[in-house]
Amino acid sequence: MAEDQMGLVRESFGQALTIKDILTASVIGAFVSTFGTLVGLYLKDVLAVRSFERWKARQTLIGIYRRYRMPIFFAAEELSGRLHSIAKSESPAKGYSVQLLKTQTKRDPTALAGEHYKQYRFVSHVYRLCSFLAWLEMYRRDIGNLDVDALDRNHRLESCLENVRSAIADGWVNSHADIDTWRDCLIFREELRAIGFQMAEDQKDLTILDFGSFSEVLQSDPNGDASARWFYQAALFFDDLQPNKDFRIVRMRLLVVMLTDLMEVLEPGRLPPTYIKTALEWFDDIDRATGGKEWRRAGDKDAVKERLRRATRV
Template structure:
């Protein structure tokens, strides 16, 4: 007997203490190896997502601005004098006059229009590829950007946007979602250890060379969307371009609230009620 307790009782307390100690140790291991590790992994993923967003925000913003500027111009001068098959087939060597009727200038406007859309989709695709194994829901910037890009894809790819009763009598062209990705992929190149988007000069070289390449393969899909716009009031591509402009401006505003020029903001405000 010790302190009024027999040996059996003391042994029971000892065993109980050992059990409590063991359970405490196990709980500590679980807390450290599971909870803390998972929390750290989530923090690290959020940091990676934020770094990716910061890495791509400037090129996405610049390419969106250039595409928005050209889209606004096409809308203002719809259907334009340069988005047609005749200009595409022309091969003027030099500019002769400083006006929109110059053949060289018109072909530049056509090719650069295709390039601006392709380059924007290339930056989107490059960002998407680096985001593939990350959960974008862990970062507010990534989630909002994904939604904004989704609306732009919808403007170009969704066939059910036209809700007119005689929709089947309208002219319309689409660029499907996988095609948008392929167009973007065709402009991505590797420079050393860096993957980036080819510039306008390289794009023109790929377009004109006799050697088959990805740019040549997918540029007709882009051109098919833009060429031979019609003025009869039933070319739904005009509505698609209006939607595209609104959503490009919204994307720019999302990336940088002070990044949009006043004329783009004005155009967006005027068109927003039409595209809802």
């Protein structure tokens, strides 16, 4: 009898341990299941979403780069070519000033170099600069708040564009001790954007203001008091260039160098070697032309020279 009772106690105690083990295992199982579910939700709703957003941003950057690569290249090529033709001589051609905007000229039937040609040529100078700025503004609009450093190609492009802006907008590029005796014309960064915005305003997708319409706007407001205010600011960059102590000529040479670098980044190997060699020669002369090394302060100018050197070895 006593043995039967002890057996029942042992059996009951064994059953109690089994239930406890089962409950413990159930709790652990529930915890593991819940933890796994939470991890799965985190991977799905957080990491996966972030990864997708990064991928989408990268694809957007790639699309924008491809969209504007050739328009910016061609605009830079046209502007650089014109600046080179102006700045290659120590004595720039005379007679090209904003006064031409106020002159009513008649086109010569033979289109020879008369007053009409000078007026056309001067307006063309201004138009090429404004056109380039238009493509930069359109590119910047599409980039918006995207991180351009996310892709090397966009980062290099933005670095090149900043070098171009610095050549036009920064007064400290002129390091000469007698800076007050030099002629100059700065177009500040917000003004550069204003010019680009006006060139692209009300235009259809990937188009800018045409040369004819631009000429009408500029010549209808030759003093820059109304609709041509920003275009007139660009015109002053080319106004009555002088052979001596005119820092705009130095800026033009610096722009040729930076625009050449920009084009090489956009389309490697497309520029003629002689074009790049000229840019390198002007690069080596910029310290003397600017009166020091301050012009190197903004951006990585050593990278510019290295890219141009590599291009000559290809």
